[in-house]
Amino acid sequence: MSEPMSEQVQAVPVxxxxxxxxxxxxxxxxxxxxxxxTVTRRSTREAADLVFNIFRRQHHERFLPGLDKLGLTGLPxxxxxxxxxxxxxxxxxxxxxxxxxxxxxxxxxxxPPRWAWHGTAICAIPGEVSRxxxxxxxxxxxxxxxxxxxxxxxxxxxxxxxxxxxxxxxEHDRALEPEERLRFARGEEAPDFxxxxxxxxxxxxxxxxxxxxxxxxxxxxxxxxxLPELIALFGPRDAIYxxxxxxxxxxxxxxxxxxxxxxMHDQGxxxxxxxxxxxxxxxxxxxxxxxxxxxxxxxxQYGWKLMAGxxxxxxxxxxxxxxxxxxxxxxxxxxxxxTVTCRFDLGDDCFEWRxxxxxxxxRAAGAQ
Numbered sequence: 001m002s003e004p005m006s007e008q009v010q011a012v013p014v015x016x017x018x019x020x021x022x023x024x025x026x027x028x029x030x031x032x033x034x035x036x037x038t039v040t041r042r043s044t045r046e047a048a049d050l051v052f053n054i055f056r057r058q059h060h061e062r063f064l065p066g067l068d069k070l071g072l073t074g075l076p077x078x079x080x081x082x083x084x085x086x087x088x089x090x091x092x093x094x095x096x097x098x099x100x101x102x103x104x105x106x107x108x109x110x111x112p113p114r115w116a117w118h119g120t121a122i123c124a125i126p127g128e129v130s131r132x133x134x135x136x137x138x139x140x141x142x143x144x145x146x147x148x149x150x151x152x153x154x155x156x157x158x159x160x161x162x163x164x165x166x167x168x169x170x171e172h173d174r175a176l177e178p179e180e181r182l183r184f185a186r187g188e189e190a191p192d193f194x195x196x197x198x199x200x201x202x203x204x205x206x207x208x209x210x211x212x213x214x215x216x217x218x219x220x221x222x223x224x225x226x227l228p229e230l231i232a233l234f235g236p237r238d239a240i241y242x243x244x245x246x247x248x249x250x251x252x253x254x255x256x257x258x259x260x261x262x263x264m265h266d267q268g269x270x271x272x273x274x275x276x277x278x279x280x281x282x283x284x285x286x287x288x289x290x291x292x293x294x295x296x297x298x299x300x301q302y303g304w305k306l307m308a309g310x311x312x313x314x315x316x317x318x319x320x321x322x323x324x325x326x327x328x329x330x331x332x333x334x335x336x337x338x339t340v341t342c343r344f345d346l347g348d349d350c351f352e353w354r355x356x357x358x359x360x361x362x363r364a365a366g367a368q
Contacts, residue, residue: 243320251327
Protein backbone atom coordinates (compact mmCIF):
# COMPACT_ATOMS: atom_id res chain seq x y z
CA MET A 1 0.00 0.00 0.00
CA SER A 2 1.42 3.38 -0.97
CA GLU A 3 0.69 6.70 0.68
CA PRO A 4 1.55 10.20 -0.57
CA MET A 5 4.03 11.94 1.68
CA SER A 6 2.32 14.72 3.63
CA GLU A 7 5.49 16.56 4.59
CA GLN A 8 6.79 19.55 2.66
CA VAL A 9 8.81 18.75 -0.45
CA GLN A 10 11.19 21.71 -0.02
CA ALA A 11 13.86 21.89 2.64
CA VAL A 12 14.36 25.63 2.18
CA PRO A 13 11.68 28.05 0.91
CA VAL A 14 12.43 29.33 -2.61
CA UNK A 15 10.51 31.50 -5.05
CA UNK A 16 8.93 30.35 -8.29
CA UNK A 17 11.38 32.56 -10.14
CA UNK A 18 14.32 30.72 -8.53
CA UNK A 19 12.82 27.32 -9.41
CA UNK A 20 12.24 28.28 -13.02
CA UNK A 21 15.73 29.74 -13.29
CA UNK A 22 17.17 26.45 -12.00
CA UNK A 23 15.28 24.46 -14.65
CA UNK A 24 16.41 26.89 -17.35
CA UNK A 25 20.05 26.36 -16.37
CA UNK A 26 19.55 22.58 -16.16
CA UNK A 27 18.21 22.29 -19.73
CA UNK A 28 20.48 24.98 -21.12
CA UNK A 29 23.45 22.89 -19.95
CA UNK A 30 21.94 19.72 -21.41
CA UNK A 31 21.45 21.30 -24.84
CA UNK A 32 24.99 22.69 -24.96
CA UNK A 33 26.31 19.35 -23.72
CA UNK A 34 24.49 17.44 -26.49
CA UNK A 35 26.28 19.46 -29.14
CA UNK A 36 29.66 19.09 -27.43
CA UNK A 37 29.20 15.33 -27.01
CA THR A 38 28.41 14.99 -30.71
CA VAL A 39 31.53 16.99 -31.61
CA THR A 40 33.81 14.96 -29.35
CA ARG A 41 32.31 11.46 -29.69
CA ARG A 42 31.20 11.59 -33.32
CA SER A 43 32.54 14.34 -35.58
CA THR A 44 32.34 18.04 -36.37
CA ARG A 45 30.37 17.33 -39.53
CA GLU A 46 27.79 15.21 -37.69
CA ALA A 47 27.49 17.84 -34.95
CA ALA A 48 26.89 20.47 -37.63
CA ASP A 49 24.21 18.24 -39.19
CA LEU A 50 22.52 17.89 -35.79
CA VAL A 51 22.58 21.64 -35.13
CA PHE A 52 21.27 22.37 -38.64
CA ASN A 53 18.36 19.98 -38.10
CA ILE A 54 17.56 21.41 -34.65
CA PHE A 55 17.43 24.99 -35.87
CA ARG A 56 15.58 24.18 -39.08
CA ARG A 57 12.97 22.27 -37.06
CA GLN A 58 12.60 25.18 -34.65
CA HIS A 59 12.32 27.56 -37.59
CA HIS A 60 9.47 25.59 -39.16
CA GLU A 61 7.64 25.28 -35.83
CA ARG A 62 8.19 28.78 -34.43
CA PHE A 63 9.04 31.44 -37.00
CA LEU A 64 5.74 32.22 -38.75
CA PRO A 65 3.55 31.74 -35.64
CA GLY A 66 6.06 33.89 -33.73
CA LEU A 67 5.84 36.72 -36.25
CA ASP A 68 2.11 36.89 -35.64
CA LYS A 69 2.43 36.74 -31.83
CA LEU A 70 5.07 39.49 -31.87
CA GLY A 71 3.01 41.74 -34.16
CA LEU A 72 5.55 41.64 -37.00
CA THR A 73 3.36 40.55 -39.90
CA GLY A 74 3.15 43.00 -42.78
CA LEU A 75 6.59 44.53 -42.19
CA PRO A 76 9.28 44.52 -44.92
CA UNK A 77 10.90 41.04 -44.95
CA UNK A 78 14.35 42.14 -43.69
CA UNK A 79 12.77 44.17 -40.88
CA UNK A 80 10.41 41.36 -39.84
CA UNK A 81 13.18 38.75 -39.83
CA UNK A 82 15.60 40.86 -37.78
CA UNK A 83 12.96 42.05 -35.31
CA UNK A 84 11.89 38.47 -34.73
CA UNK A 85 15.42 37.57 -33.62
CA UNK A 86 15.74 40.65 -31.44
CA UNK A 87 12.42 40.22 -29.65
CA UNK A 88 12.14 36.43 -29.39
CA UNK A 89 15.66 35.99 -28.07
CA UNK A 90 15.08 38.68 -25.46
CA UNK A 91 12.25 36.54 -24.06
CA UNK A 92 14.77 33.74 -23.56
CA UNK A 93 17.33 36.04 -21.93
CA UNK A 94 19.67 36.09 -24.95
CA UNK A 95 21.44 39.36 -25.72
CA UNK A 96 20.82 40.58 -29.27
CA UNK A 97 21.38 43.98 -30.85
CA UNK A 98 19.26 45.42 -33.68
CA UNK A 99 20.38 48.09 -36.16
CA UNK A 100 18.04 49.09 -38.99
CA UNK A 101 20.11 50.57 -41.80
CA UNK A 102 17.17 50.66 -44.24
CA UNK A 103 13.92 48.71 -44.77
CA UNK A 104 15.92 46.33 -46.98
CA UNK A 105 19.05 45.97 -44.81
CA UNK A 106 18.78 45.27 -41.10
CA UNK A 107 21.59 44.11 -38.82
CA UNK A 108 21.45 41.72 -35.85
CA UNK A 109 24.38 41.12 -33.52
CA UNK A 110 24.81 38.55 -30.76
CA UNK A 111 27.55 39.98 -28.51
CA PRO A 112 29.54 37.83 -26.10
CA PRO A 113 28.90 35.97 -23.92
CA ARG A 114 27.02 33.66 -26.30
CA TRP A 115 23.98 31.96 -24.76
CA ALA A 116 24.05 28.66 -26.66
CA TRP A 117 27.71 27.94 -25.99
CA HIS A 118 27.78 28.88 -22.33
CA GLY A 119 31.01 29.53 -20.43
CA THR A 120 34.07 27.57 -21.49
CA ALA A 121 31.94 25.44 -23.85
CA ILE A 122 32.54 28.04 -26.53
CA CYS A 123 36.12 26.74 -26.85
CA ALA A 124 34.82 23.33 -27.98
CA ILE A 125 32.37 24.49 -30.66
CA PRO A 126 33.87 24.48 -34.17
CA GLY A 127 33.01 27.24 -36.63
CA GLU A 128 31.26 24.71 -38.85
CA VAL A 129 28.78 23.97 -36.06
CA SER A 130 28.08 27.67 -35.51
CA ARG A 131 27.57 28.19 -39.24
CA UNK A 132 24.99 25.40 -39.15
CA UNK A 133 22.82 27.62 -36.93
CA UNK A 134 22.75 30.25 -39.69
CA UNK A 135 22.08 27.68 -42.40
CA UNK A 136 19.28 26.12 -40.38
CA UNK A 137 17.47 29.30 -39.46
CA UNK A 138 18.73 32.63 -40.83
CA UNK A 139 19.18 31.47 -44.40
CA UNK A 140 15.62 30.11 -44.52
CA UNK A 141 13.71 33.21 -43.44
CA UNK A 142 13.19 34.43 -46.99
CA UNK A 143 11.79 31.03 -48.01
CA UNK A 144 9.31 31.03 -45.12
CA UNK A 145 8.28 34.61 -45.81
CA UNK A 146 7.77 33.88 -49.50
CA UNK A 147 10.44 36.44 -50.43
CA UNK A 148 13.10 34.76 -52.60
CA UNK A 149 15.22 37.93 -52.64
CA UNK A 150 15.88 37.87 -48.89
CA UNK A 151 19.19 36.48 -47.63
CA UNK A 152 21.51 36.75 -44.66
CA UNK A 153 25.07 38.06 -44.79
CA UNK A 154 27.32 37.02 -41.87
CA UNK A 155 30.15 39.43 -41.09
CA UNK A 156 31.52 37.96 -37.83
CA UNK A 157 31.66 34.61 -36.04
CA UNK A 158 32.50 34.34 -32.33
CA UNK A 159 34.25 30.98 -32.83
CA UNK A 160 36.76 32.69 -35.11
CA UNK A 161 37.83 35.01 -32.31
CA UNK A 162 35.66 37.89 -33.51
CA UNK A 163 33.61 39.93 -30.99
CA UNK A 164 30.26 38.22 -31.42
CA UNK A 165 28.09 36.80 -34.16
CA UNK A 166 26.80 39.52 -36.44
CA UNK A 167 25.32 40.01 -39.87
CA UNK A 168 22.40 41.51 -41.71
CA UNK A 169 19.26 40.55 -43.51
CA UNK A 170 19.33 41.96 -46.99
CA GLU A 171 16.60 42.13 -49.61
CA HIS A 172 18.44 41.90 -52.94
CA ASP A 173 17.31 43.04 -56.37
CA ARG A 174 16.82 39.49 -57.67
CA ALA A 175 15.77 36.08 -56.44
CA LEU A 176 18.59 34.22 -54.71
CA GLU A 177 19.73 30.71 -55.50
CA PRO A 178 19.68 28.34 -52.49
CA GLU A 179 23.46 28.58 -52.04
CA GLU A 180 23.23 32.40 -52.01
CA ARG A 181 20.80 32.67 -49.09
CA LEU A 182 23.74 32.67 -46.67
CA ARG A 183 27.04 34.31 -47.51
CA PHE A 184 30.00 35.69 -45.55
CA ALA A 185 31.50 39.18 -45.84
CA ARG A 186 34.17 39.44 -43.14
CA GLY A 187 35.28 42.92 -44.16
CA GLU A 188 31.98 44.60 -43.29
CA GLU A 189 31.26 46.11 -39.88
CA ALA A 190 27.93 46.51 -38.10
CA PRO A 191 26.88 50.01 -37.03
CA ASP A 192 26.72 50.77 -33.31
CA PHE A 193 23.67 49.62 -31.40
CA UNK A 194 21.34 52.33 -30.07
CA UNK A 195 18.65 50.83 -27.79
CA UNK A 196 16.50 53.93 -28.29
CA UNK A 197 16.17 53.11 -32.00
CA UNK A 198 15.47 49.39 -31.51
CA UNK A 199 12.02 47.80 -31.21
CA UNK A 200 10.62 47.86 -27.71
CA UNK A 201 11.40 44.68 -25.79
CA UNK A 202 8.32 42.83 -24.61
CA UNK A 203 10.13 41.82 -21.43
CA UNK A 204 10.88 45.39 -20.34
CA UNK A 205 7.95 45.60 -17.93
CA UNK A 206 7.61 41.93 -17.03
CA UNK A 207 7.85 40.89 -13.35
CA UNK A 208 10.77 38.61 -12.47
CA UNK A 209 8.55 35.53 -12.19
CA UNK A 210 7.30 35.92 -15.76
CA UNK A 211 10.81 36.56 -17.06
CA UNK A 212 12.20 33.40 -15.45
CA UNK A 213 9.26 31.26 -16.56
CA UNK A 214 9.79 32.43 -20.16
CA UNK A 215 13.51 31.62 -19.90
CA UNK A 216 12.70 28.18 -18.53
CA UNK A 217 10.41 27.49 -21.49
CA UNK A 218 13.03 28.82 -23.92
CA UNK A 219 15.73 26.45 -22.62
CA UNK A 220 13.36 23.48 -22.49
CA UNK A 221 12.36 24.13 -26.09
CA UNK A 222 15.92 23.47 -27.26
CA UNK A 223 15.96 20.02 -25.63
CA UNK A 224 12.42 19.31 -26.83
CA UNK A 225 13.68 19.90 -30.37
CA UNK A 226 17.11 18.33 -29.97
CA LEU A 227 16.18 14.85 -28.73
CA PRO A 228 13.84 13.94 -31.63
CA GLU A 229 16.45 15.23 -34.10
CA LEU A 230 19.20 13.27 -32.36
CA ILE A 231 17.11 10.11 -32.77
CA ALA A 232 16.22 10.89 -36.39
CA LEU A 233 19.84 11.58 -37.37
CA PHE A 234 21.70 8.81 -35.53
CA GLY A 235 19.01 6.20 -34.87
CA PRO A 236 17.59 5.20 -31.47
CA ARG A 237 20.52 3.18 -30.13
CA ASP A 238 23.19 5.79 -30.84
CA ALA A 239 20.84 8.56 -29.68
CA ILE A 240 20.39 6.79 -26.34
CA TYR A 241 24.17 6.60 -26.02
CA UNK A 242 24.90 10.20 -27.08
CA UNK A 243 21.93 11.75 -25.31
CA UNK A 244 22.31 9.46 -22.30
CA UNK A 245 26.00 10.00 -21.59
CA UNK A 246 25.46 13.73 -21.96
CA UNK A 247 22.51 13.64 -19.59
CA UNK A 248 24.39 11.58 -17.01
CA UNK A 249 27.34 13.99 -17.06
CA UNK A 250 25.11 17.06 -16.84
CA UNK A 251 23.06 15.47 -14.06
CA UNK A 252 26.20 14.82 -12.03
CA UNK A 253 27.86 18.14 -12.77
CA UNK A 254 24.82 20.37 -12.20
CA UNK A 255 23.07 18.45 -9.42
CA UNK A 256 24.49 20.35 -6.48
CA UNK A 257 23.66 23.82 -7.80
CA UNK A 258 20.25 22.72 -9.07
CA UNK A 259 19.34 21.13 -5.75
CA UNK A 260 20.42 24.27 -3.89
CA UNK A 261 18.38 26.48 -6.23
CA UNK A 262 15.33 24.30 -5.57
CA UNK A 263 15.84 24.50 -1.81
CA MET A 264 17.01 20.89 -1.51
CA HIS A 265 19.93 19.16 0.24
CA ASP A 266 22.47 17.76 -2.25
CA GLN A 267 23.33 14.72 -0.12
CA GLY A 268 21.22 12.31 1.86
CA UNK A 269 18.95 9.31 1.60
CA UNK A 270 16.28 8.10 -0.83
CA UNK A 271 13.66 10.39 0.69
CA UNK A 272 15.89 13.43 0.15
CA UNK A 273 16.45 12.58 -3.49
CA UNK A 274 12.75 11.91 -3.97
CA UNK A 275 12.07 15.42 -2.72
CA UNK A 276 14.51 16.77 -5.28
CA UNK A 277 12.82 14.84 -8.11
CA UNK A 278 9.38 16.14 -7.14
CA UNK A 279 10.64 19.71 -6.84
CA UNK A 280 12.35 19.49 -10.23
CA UNK A 281 9.28 17.98 -11.91
CA UNK A 282 6.99 20.66 -10.50
CA UNK A 283 9.41 23.42 -11.55
CA UNK A 284 9.31 21.96 -15.08
CA UNK A 285 5.51 22.26 -15.08
CA UNK A 286 4.57 18.65 -14.28
CA UNK A 287 2.48 17.24 -11.44
CA UNK A 288 4.47 14.93 -9.20
CA UNK A 289 4.31 13.28 -5.80
CA UNK A 290 6.58 11.39 -3.43
CA UNK A 291 5.14 8.18 -1.97
CA UNK A 292 6.34 5.57 0.51
CA UNK A 293 5.81 2.11 -0.93
CA UNK A 294 6.72 -1.22 0.66
CA UNK A 295 9.18 0.51 2.91
CA UNK A 296 10.89 2.29 -0.01
CA UNK A 297 10.46 5.60 -1.78
CA UNK A 298 8.82 6.21 -5.15
CA UNK A 299 8.26 9.30 -7.27
CA UNK A 300 5.32 9.60 -9.64
CA GLN A 301 5.20 12.22 -12.37
CA TYR A 302 1.92 12.77 -14.21
CA GLY A 303 2.61 14.04 -17.72
CA TRP A 304 5.77 15.23 -19.45
CA LYS A 305 5.65 18.91 -20.29
CA LEU A 306 9.06 18.76 -21.94
CA MET A 307 7.79 16.51 -24.75
CA ALA A 308 4.05 17.20 -24.67
CA GLY A 309 2.59 17.24 -28.16
CA UNK A 310 5.68 15.96 -29.98
CA UNK A 311 4.27 13.66 -32.68
CA UNK A 312 5.41 10.02 -32.89
CA UNK A 313 7.95 10.44 -30.09
CA UNK A 314 10.32 7.46 -29.94
CA UNK A 315 10.88 5.77 -26.58
CA UNK A 316 14.60 6.53 -26.92
CA UNK A 317 13.89 10.16 -25.97
CA UNK A 318 12.90 9.14 -22.44
CA UNK A 319 15.78 6.71 -22.11
CA UNK A 320 18.28 9.44 -22.94
CA UNK A 321 16.55 12.12 -20.84
CA UNK A 322 16.18 9.85 -17.81
CA UNK A 323 19.97 9.77 -17.47
CA UNK A 324 19.76 13.33 -16.11
CA UNK A 325 18.15 11.82 -13.02
CA UNK A 326 20.53 8.87 -12.95
CA UNK A 327 23.48 11.25 -13.00
CA UNK A 328 21.96 13.45 -10.32
CA UNK A 329 21.33 10.45 -8.05
CA UNK A 330 24.90 9.24 -8.41
CA UNK A 331 26.06 12.65 -7.20
CA UNK A 332 23.50 12.69 -4.37
CA UNK A 333 24.27 9.20 -3.03
CA UNK A 334 26.20 6.64 -5.07
CA UNK A 335 24.82 3.79 -2.95
CA UNK A 336 21.25 4.35 -4.19
CA UNK A 337 19.66 3.06 -7.39
CA UNK A 338 16.82 4.45 -9.50
CA THR A 339 14.43 1.99 -11.17
CA VAL A 340 11.75 3.00 -13.68
CA THR A 341 8.54 1.03 -13.02
CA CYS A 342 5.98 2.98 -15.12
CA ARG A 343 6.42 4.79 -18.43
CA PHE A 344 4.01 7.61 -19.31
CA ASP A 345 5.54 7.76 -22.81
CA LEU A 346 4.62 4.09 -23.33
CA GLY A 347 0.99 4.47 -22.29
CA ASP A 348 1.05 4.24 -18.49
CA ASP A 349 -0.79 6.93 -16.54
CA CYS A 350 2.47 8.30 -15.10
CA PHE A 351 6.19 7.91 -14.87
CA GLU A 352 7.21 6.11 -11.69
CA TRP A 353 10.70 5.73 -10.29
CA ARG A 354 11.62 3.72 -7.21
CA UNK A 355 14.63 4.81 -5.17
CA UNK A 356 16.28 2.14 -3.06
CA UNK A 357 19.70 1.05 -1.83
CA UNK A 358 21.80 -0.51 -4.56
CA UNK A 359 22.09 -4.25 -4.07
CA UNK A 360 25.46 -5.33 -2.76
CA UNK A 361 27.68 -6.51 -5.58
CA UNK A 362 25.81 -4.65 -8.36
CA ARG A 363 27.48 -2.00 -10.45
CA ALA A 364 26.31 1.48 -11.19
CA ALA A 365 24.81 1.91 -14.65
CA GLY A 366 27.59 2.36 -17.18
CA ALA A 367 30.26 0.79 -14.99
CA GLN A 368 32.71 -1.59 -16.67
